[in-house]
Amino acid sequence: MRVVLVFALLSSLPLSHACPKECSCNSNTKVVDCRGRGLYDIPRRLHSDTQELYLQDNRIRGLGSVAFKEIPLVRILDLSNNSITAISPTALLGLRTLQRLSLAYNSIRELDKRLLGPIRSLSHLDLSHNSLWGLPGAMGDSLKNLSYLGLANNRLARLDRSVLDAMTHLDSLTLRGNPWRCDCQLIGLKLWLETYLFKGGVVDEVLCIQPEEMKDKDLQKIPYQLFHACMTTSYHYLFANIHHLESEKLLRGHTHGNHAHPSSHSLHVPMVIGEGFGGGGGGGGGGGIAECETKQKHRPVNLRHAIATVIITGVVCGIVCLMMLAAAVYGCAYAAIMAKYQRELKKNEELATAQGADHATADEKEPLENAIA
DSSP: OOHHHHHHHTOOOOOHHOOOOTSEEETTTEEEOTSSSOHHHHOOOOOOOOOOEEOSSSOOEOOOOOTTTTTTOOOOEEEOOOOOOOEEEETTTTTTTOOEEEEOOOOOOOOOOOTTTTOOOEEEEEOOOSSSOOOOOOGGGGGGOEEEOOOOSSSOOOOHHHHHHHHTTTTTOTTTTTOOOGGGGGGHHHHHHHHHHHOOEOOOOOOOOEGGTTTBBBBBOOOOGGGGTHHHHHHHHHHHHHHHHHHHHHHOOOOOOOOOOOOOOOOOOTTTTTTSSOOOOOOOOOOOOOOOOOOOSSSSOOOHHHHHHHHHHHHHHHHHHHHHHHHHHHHHHHHHHHHHHHHHHHHHHHHHHHHHHHHHHHHHHHHHHHHHH
C-alpha cells in the first residue's frame, strides 16, 4: 500500500521532477525560468510539456544541433542578452509550434537560411542589437507569418527586398540604428516602405549613414529626385520600380494606414516570473559596398507625381492632335468645295460671254441684210 502511495505521489509531480536545478518551474503554466543564472549552455532535463522557456541574461555562447529536442511544444523562447555568436542550422529543429523567438542583445553575425525552415508558426522574431550584415534571401519563406520583426541596431547597410516581400502579414518592423548606405541598391527598400506604410504597417526610421550628402536623413523622406542617377546607372532601380508599380496596382482601394512610430515590442513574460527582457548588448556600425553614387538635384520630384504628369501630358497631346486632324479635314473639305464652286463660276462666265458674242454678231448682220435688200 505504501509503495502504491509513493508511486502515485511521484507521478503527480512530473514537471518538478524534470525541472533543472538551475531553473525554477511552474507546473501549472508550464513555464521554465532560467534567467540570470550564469548558464553557459542550454539546461538539460527539461520536461517535454514545457511551453515557455526564458534563458535571457546568461552566458550562452552558441546553439548546437537540435538544442531544444527535449521541449518540442515550446511556444516562447527567449535567449536575449547572452553571448551567442554561432547558431547551428538545425538548432531549432523540431520546434514546430514556436511562436515567439528572441535572440536580441547577442553577437550574431549571420543566420543560416535553414535555421527557421521547419517553423511555420513563428509570429514574433527579435534580432535587434546583434552584428547582422543581412538576412538570407532564401529565408523569406520561413518568415511569411511574422507580425513583428526586430532588426534595430545591427550592421545592415542594405536589405534584400525578396525577404521583405515574403512577409505579407508583417505589422511592425524596427530598422533604426543600422549603417544604411542610401545608394541605388537601397531604392528597392524605399519603394517597399512606401507600399508597406500605405497598407498600414508600422516602421520606425531608416537613417542614412552614407553617402555624406544624405547622412542622418530618413530614407522615407528623401525625394526620389536624389535617386535620379540610378535610372541610368543601376538596374536595381529599374527592377525595384517595376515591382513597386505592380504592387501599387494591387493596393488600390485600400485606405492609408497609420505612420506612427512603433512602441516597445518586448516578449510577454508572465507576472510570476517578471517583466520584459533584460540586458544590453551592442550592434556595431559598418560601411556598405561602394556602388553608384547618388546625384543630388535641387528640384524635389515625387515619382508618382512625375508619372501622373506624363500621363496627363499624353492625354492633352492626344486631344490637340485630334483637334488638328479635324481642322485639317475641315480645311481640305472647304478647299475642295471652294475649288469646285470657282470652276463652275468660271464656266458660267465663259458660257455667258460666248452667248453675248453670238447676239452681237446677229445684230450686226441684220442692218446689212436690210440695206442689200
